[in-house]
Amino acid sequence: MILHIENVIDRGTLSVIRDKLAKAQFTSGLESAGWAAKQVKNNQQIRAPHPLIDLLHKRLEQHELVKVAARPANFVNVMINRYDQGQAYGTHMDDALMGDTRTDLSFTLGITPLSDYEGGELVIEDSSGERSWRLEQGDVLLYPTQFLHRVNPVSKGSRIAMVGWIESVLREPQQREMCLDLYTAMRQEFEQHGKTAQFDLLSKTYNNLLRRWAKR
């Protein structure tokens, strides 16, 4: 399950953040690339701890859909990256372990308005082919870290985003999808009909499934 979540961060906040980032010191993206990914990574980044990363990270962590869809146990390597004109990140796999943390999900949060750059698609490959996203400012793509993926060359302007990885209490993508679907059905039943007998059964099953699968 790949989720595109819109408007996770409001535009006012992002505009202030972009002003600050214009003056911030970025370092080479090679610092955090795995030994094979180094061959294809060409960008700049700011790594945590950093006040702007803290602020965005907190907002992301508090977002209801992020909480329910990802069930985060830990976040790791949250960083802000920038691809200037001509820069890209070729096809690669992200490391399964970053320090002690298992990477179950990856996310990208768009910071630059789409109209300010061209290219820079995030492309995810699977056996059926590939799919690409250009994320509007404030939008998040949340995806299992299991796919080969790349960032296409930026052909005009610069693309700034925040990326990072999540270790989930639900290790398997299918578990996360089933829990999210059940949760969604339970919420809809509650909103449409109130706390019915059906709601109680959905709630019972949802919570017992989550309890059965959750590992921390």
Ligand SMILES: O=C(O)CCC(=O)C(=O)O
């Ligand atoms: O910037 C992105 O959207 C993804 C970057 C990426 O694949 C990575 O940093 O490993």
Ligand SMILES: [Fe+2]
């Ligand atoms: Fe990656």
